[in-house]
Amino acid sequence: MRFLKYLIVGTFFGILMAKSEAFSWYRIQEMFRFQAFHMYGIIGTAVVVGALGVFVIKKLKIKDIHGKPIEFQPKERGFYRYFIGGTLFGLGWALGGSCPGPMVVSIGYGVLPMIIVFLFAVVGTFAYGELRDRLPH
Amino acid sequence: MWEFIVQPWPWWFSGLSISATMFALILFGRSFGFSSNLRTLCAIASQRSRSFFDFDWKKEIWNLIFLVGAILGGFLAHTYLSDGFAVALSPATVNDLAALGFGEPSTSASGVQPDELFSWEQALTLKGFLILAVAGFLVGFGTRYAGGCTSGHAISGLSDLQLPSLIAVVGFFTGGLIMTHLLYPLIF
Numbered sequence: 577m578r579f580l581k582y583l584i585v586g587t588f589f590g591i592l593m594a595k596s597e598a599f600s601w602y603r604i605q606e607m608f609r610f611q612a613f614h615m616y617g618i619i620g621t622a623v624v625v626g627a628l629g630v631f632v633i634k635k636l637k638i639k640d641i642h643g644k645p646i647e648f649q650p651k652e653r654g655f656y657r658y659f660i661g662g663t664l665f666g667l668g669w670a671l672g673g674s675c676p677g678p679m680v681v682s683i684g685y686g687v688l689p690m691i692i693v694f695l696f697a698v699v700g701t702f703a704y705g706e707l708r709d710r711l712p713h
Numbered sequence: 714m715w716e717f718i719v720q721p722w723p724w725w726f727s728g729l730s731i732s733a734t735m736f737a738l739i740l741f742g743r744s745f746g747f748s749s750n751l752r753t754l755c756a757i758a759s760q761r762s763r764s765f766f767d768f769d770w771k772k773e774i775w776n777l778i779f780l781v782g783a784i785l786g787g788f789l790a791h792t793y794l795s796d797g798f799a800v801a802l803s804p805a806t807v808n809d810l811a812a813l814g815f816g817e818p819s820t821s822a823s824g825v826q827p828d829e830l831f832s833w834e835q836a837l838t839l840k841g842f843l844i845l846a847v848a849g850f851l852v853g854f855g856t857r858y859a860g861g862c863t864s865g866h867a868i869s870g871l872s873d874l875q876l877p878s879l880i881a882v883v884g885f886f887t888g889g890l891i892m893t894h895l896l897y898p899l900i901f
Binding site (some may be wrong): 579581582583584585586588589590591592593594595596598599600601602603604605606607608609611612613614615617618619620621622623625626627628629630633636638639640641642644646648649650651652653654656657658659660661662663664665666667668669670671672673674675676679680681682683684685686687688689690692693694695696697698699700701702703704705706708711 | 718721722724725726727728729730731732733734735736737738739740741742744747748750751752754755756760762764765766774775776778779780781782783784785786787788789790791794800802803805806808809810818823825826827830831832833835836842844845846847848849851852853854855856857858859860861862863864866867868869870871872874875876877878880881882883884885886887888889890891892893894896897900
């Protein structure tokens, strides 16, 4: 039962990705061609509201549902891993029109060939794990 | 109310909903980062010690449950919450995509993903399969290399004003723009 809340939030996320159309290859193409405000509005709203909320959580030292202080893990410093990794991600994002969350939402939506994209995303992550020590970070 | 839900959601409501998802997970003592699931799946499949995939994946089960929910959400959205209309894409994008051989969203079976890439007929040609495989591979490789995807960096990281996340997002767009503007004309 302690996992039920994650199923509910995950289901909400799936509905939202579909109803916002943010999981659509067409919308991602529109975004990378700067031809509509839609995706920028979505991400911009999420980041601005997110930043305000994170600020309030830190300021008021809000605790989580288990009564533990909420901590935000700072990301490791670095440049290469973020820029090179991010660029590779972006190439794939624009080609398949999906990042990892939207891939599985599409599968649920009935676009079954997206299973191929998701399986190869797992393979890609596996390849990174194997090559990690030889890559600049 | 119901009419609002079954229509495509406006950008501001969609953005607020993403924030709500992130805050729900934060209040549960977790964080919003979807691509960690890819690493967890590798860990379950490989079971090797002393590698990148040797960690206590049982602590990540909550995120796999979230993933199952996302699939369910996609199913519910399609089955019960859809008004049946295809994506209302901007005319400029429709024109650009037509030049590359893609029909309007309304010509695709799902209305949201193009049949030119995501019908089995295309996906099982050599070229079609390679496109989907390479796209997935780059996303999976890149997201772990960069330490996060759109949810972990663009939403969670930027909300926490993390410089590494900003660098990653600049990378996401660098790759996306190169693919869209330089490589698409060569591929399609």
